[in-house]
Amino acid sequence: xxxxxxxxxxxxxxxxxxxxxxxxxxxxxxxxxxxxxxxxxxxxxxxxxxxxxxxxxxxxxxxxxxxxxxxxxxxxxxxxxxxxxxxxxxxxxxxxxxxxxxxxxxxxxxxxxxxxxxxxxxxxxxxxxxxxxxxxxxxxxxxxxxxxxxxxxxxxxxxxxxxxxxxxxxxxxxxxxxxxxxxxxxxxxxxxxxxx
Amino acid sequence: xxxxxxxxxxxxxxxxxxxxxxxxxxxxxxxxxxxxxxxxxxxxxxxxxxxxxxxxxxxxxxxxxxxxxxxxxxxxxxxxxxxxxxxxxxxxxxxxxxxxxxxxxxxxxxxxxxxxxxxxxxxxxxxxxxxxxxxxxxxxxxxxxxxxxxxxxxxxxxxxxxxxxxxxxxxxxxxxxxxxxxxxxxxxxxxxxxxxxxxxxxxxxxxxxxxxxxxxxxxxxxxxxxxxxxxxxxxxxxxxxxxxxxxxxxxxxxxxxxxxxxxxxxxxxxxxxxxxxxxxxxxxxxxxxxxxxxxxxxxxxxxxxxxxxxxxxxxxxxxxxxxxxxxxxxxxxxxxxxxxxxxxxxxxxxxxxxxxxxxxxxxxxxxxxxxxxxxxxxxxxxxxxxxxxxx
Numbered sequence: 001x002x003x004x005x006x007x008x009x010x011x012x013x014x015x016x017x018x019x020x021x022x023x024x025x026x027x028x029x030x031x032x033x034x035x036x037x038x039x040x041x042x043x044x045x046x047x048x049x050x051x052x053x054x055x056x057x058x059x060x061x062x063x064x065x066x067x068x069x070x071x072x073x074x075x076x077x078x079x080x081x082x083x084x085x086x087x088x089x090x091x092x093x094x095x096x097x098x099x100x101x102x103x104x105x106x107x108x109x110x111x112x113x114x115x116x117x118x119x120x121x122x123x124x125x126x127x128x129x130x131x132x133x134x135x136x137x138x139x140x141x142x143x144x145x146x147x148x149x150x151x152x153x154x155x156x157x158x159x160x161x162x163x164x165x166x167x168x169x170x171x172x173x174x175x176x177x178x179x180x181x182x183x184x185x186x187x188x189x190x191x192x193x194x195x196x
Numbered sequence: 197x198x199x200x201x202x203x204x205x206x207x208x209x210x211x212x213x214x215x216x217x218x219x220x221x222x223x224x225x226x227x228x229x230x231x232x233x234x235x236x237x238x239x240x241x242x243x244x245x246x247x248x249x250x251x252x253x254x255x256x257x258x259x260x261x262x263x264x265x266x267x268x269x270x271x272x273x274x275x276x277x278x279x280x281x282x283x284x285x286x287x288x289x290x291x292x293x294x295x296x297x298x299x300x301x302x303x304x305x306x307x308x309x310x311x312x313x314x315x316x317x318x319x320x321x322x323x324x325x326x327x328x329x330x331x332x333x334x335x336x337x338x339x340x341x342x343x344x345x346x347x348x349x350x351x352x353x354x355x356x357x358x359x360x361x362x363x364x365x366x367x368x369x370x371x372x373x374x375x376x377x378x379x380x381x382x383x384x385x386x387x388x389x390x391x392x393x394x395x396x397x398x399x400x401x402x403x404x405x406x407x408x409x410x411x412x413x414x415x416x417x418x419x420x421x422x423x424x425x426x427x428x429x430x431x432x433x434x435x436x437x438x439x440x441x442x443x444x445x446x447x448x449x450x451x452x453x454x455x456x457x458x459x460x461x462x463x464x465x466x467x468x469x470x471x472x473x474x475x476x477x478x479x480x481x482x483x484x485x486x487x488x489x490x491x492x493x494x495x496x497x498x499x500x501x502x503x504x505x506x507x508x509x510x511x512x513x514x515x516x517x518x519x520x521x522x523x524x525x526x527x528x529x530x531x532x533x534x535x536x537x538x539x540x541x542x543x544x545x546x547x548x549x550x551x552x553x554x555x556x557x558x559x560x561x562x563x564x565x566x567x568x569x570x571x572x573x574x575x576x577x578x579x580x581x582x583x584x585x586x587x
Contacts (some may be wrong), residue, residue: 043287068306124230132289138586163309170305170318178344179268180220182304182321184331187217 007081008123015041016138027141033100033111035121036143038151040162044169047133048176049124053106057124058108060097066171066181067196069164087145088153093117112142120161134173138165198585199253199337199551199563205243208254208565212252216333221268224345226279230358231258233564233571234366235392236506240325240429241568243410245377247310247327256281257365258335259358262345270346270388276356277349279342279531281366285328286347289354302344303330314509335365337566338404338585350537352397352543359552359582360544363393368544368551369536371397374504375405376525378453382406387442387451387494388428389487391419393554393580394504395457399428400549402455411445413438416576421554442494450496456505458487458542485511492518503528554580561585 007017011085014030017023020039028034046053054168056062060081066071071092074082079099087093095116101109101123111121127135142161152162171181185191201211234257239245259278262271271277283302284291291297299320303311308318310328324334333340344348352361371394377387386402390396391414402410403426412423413431416530420430431441442451459495488503490513495501501524519526543549558581559567 009447037557042237047287047292070201077504124513167305167308173288174301174305177221178285178301180222182285182302182330182343184304184307184321184327185219186333187214188219191219196517 001027012142013041013137015039023040024141027139032109032123032139032141033151034141035053035111035116035119036141037145038161039139040165041139041140042166042169043135044173045129045132045135046173046176050128050134053134053136053172053176054105054108057126057172058102066175067164067168068171069159070187080113086159087118093145095120118145136169138169140165197338198256198561199333200561200583201250202240202248202252202254205487206241208241208568210562210564211251211254213251213337216339218264218266219293219341222268222342222344222346222347223266223413224262224269224271224342225264226258226260226277226335226340226349227263228258228260228335228338228340228582228585229276230260230362231255231337231561231583232362232365233257233336233567233583235394236325237568238366241572242267245326249327249331250328252331253323253333253337254324255334255336256325257362257367258323258340259352259362259365260335260340262349263339265345268346271349275456276352276354276358278352278361278364278537279323279340279349279539280364280369281322281325281334282348282530282533283323283332283343284347284534285344286433286534288490291347291534292412295529296532296534298532304495307331322530326376327394336561336583348534348543352541356545357556361541361551361580362536363551363554364533364544366531366533367393367554368397368540368549370394370504370531372401372536372540373401373529373531374455374457374502375401375407377500377502377504377529378402378455379525379527380405380407380453380547381501383408384452385409385446386453386455387411387413387491388423388455388457388506389413389491390425390456390458391416391430391465392457395419395455395488396422396426396554397549398455398457398504400424402453403427404543404548407411409451411442411451417496418576419579422579425553426550438490439494450494450499453500453502454491454495455502456491466586485514489513489515492524495522495524497522499524501526504531555582557581559583560587 014023014026064073068160069086071084072149084094096113097110100111107125109123112119125137129135174182197215199213262275282297284296284299285301288300302321311319321330326465375398384407386407399410410428412428415434571578
């Protein structure tokens with residue numbers, strides 16, 4: 001825990017530390033299962049009660065509707081689900097995700113099971129923010145495929161997890177606040193093509 | 197349907213495209229009865245705005261008849277509506293504060309990244325104005341898909357002619373908000389840079405808010421003539437030293453509030469800068485923020501600076517010292533159109549604000565490309581072109 005001592009009088013989230021190595025060490029020590037060395041987090045405020053947002057999220061089969069890069073999610077049992085995710089170049093990657101910690105209405109943490117194509121872990125927290133609604137924070141730790149080059153390629157194809165996480169949260173916010181995911185499609189056919 | 201589409205610099209065409217459909221529950225489809233070409237459309241026309249794609253339908257000032265509604269729309273078929281150019285959801289943190297142009301939900305998630313990189317936050321979505329602001333098809337067309345139709349469009353009473361209310365879509369609320377941002381107090385002297393549609397509506401609005409005198413600054417004689425019609429004193433900056441004139445006309449004190457509604461030149465910054473930003477280099481020409489610089493220098497100590505003019509990037513030689521030393525207040529922003537609609541519709545119906553004076557040309561939609569050319573080439577005579585689809 002010496003890392004915390006290295007950041008005296010700094011209340012900033014550990015995921016925003018400039019020393020990412022330290023951030024990963026602290027995060028995996030405190031809150032997240034160790035599944036990689038790329039850490040990303042983002043937060044959004046949603047004007048809905050935490051309980052409602054949590055309940056929607058906890059039904060993992062819902063998530064494919066807001067996660068553009070997720071092809072499908074199969075719920076296996078109450079803690080285990082199978083994820084099929086689009087990767088750069090038309091490929092897909094798959095893994096089983098296991099819920100490692102949960103607190104009704106407050107947080108869900110997960111980690112990929114052994115044999116994952118892309119090892120990953122993380123947590124989503126739902127914090128009551130009074131009149132502002134709920135602050136939803138997603139923290140994701142992952143092992144970028146094929147190292148640094150894989151990350152660059154993924155970014156080119158806009159499938160980089162940090163970008164995806166931010167967009168996914170934006171779509172989650174849209175759906176929860178407005179009842180729909182915003183689209184500029186002029187026709188239903190166009191919308192389907194955009195989703196492809 | 198027919199629509200005015202963008203294909204590149206100085207290349208806009210009437211194309212046949214698919215009719216829009218209801219895609220989301222809160223959508224409505226509007227059959228456009230009147231739509232205008234905005235000064236800011238010229239920046240698309242001039243190829244200044246990045247993230248445009250060939251075939252994009254332009255137009256963000258439009259109104260029409262509701263012909264189809266989604267299951268959650270509150271509009272009814274047959275209603276006549278004016279549609280705000282800003283797309284706002286009505287449910288997010290910013291909409292809750294009536295800061296509709298800060299809406300967080302209208303812009304599709306994939307289009308939010310560029311503005312986040314440039315400005316720190318994604319911008320709200322606008323109709324027909326590049327993909328950075330949403331990539332939504334615009335209103336210079338026979339039909340438009342209007343998202344969040346329960347929040348944006350204002351229903352117009354039967355029997356009111358289109359031309360009277362069309363400018364509720366953008367330029368009237370923009371001029372009004374410009375005056376509101378100037379925090380005008382009774383007895384104030386207000387100076388307005390730029391007598392385009394926004395500046396002219398700002399002149400009218402400033403008087404309605406209690407300004408004792410308004411001084412309007414431009415170089416097109418016809419636009420100065422219009423400003424004078426609304427009671428403004430005028431300065432032609434081509435033949436007059438603006439700062440000296442303002443000082444003498446205000447007895448050496450300076451205007452209490454200043455409004456920069458020039459913006460057009462400033463638009464050029466947008467591209468240079470967006471590109472520079474992407475290249476991670478940040479320098480820009482220094483001559484394009486002339487109006488706002490001059491306004492800041494001329495405004496009195498403790499005065500208010502309102503900036504409806506559109507700026508996109510970074511500037512050089514911004515007189516920040518004058519802002520601090522003179523104790524100025526600077527207010528700006530894209531217009532929170534939805535917030536102003538009910539009050540401004542009333543003002544029009546009560547005859548307090550004149551809108552139709554602005555229209556210099558009326559054309560069928562098919563002649564829109566010609567309209568762009570005219571508007572681009574003859575800014576003195578052409579103050580506003582209204583297109584009428586289906587006529």
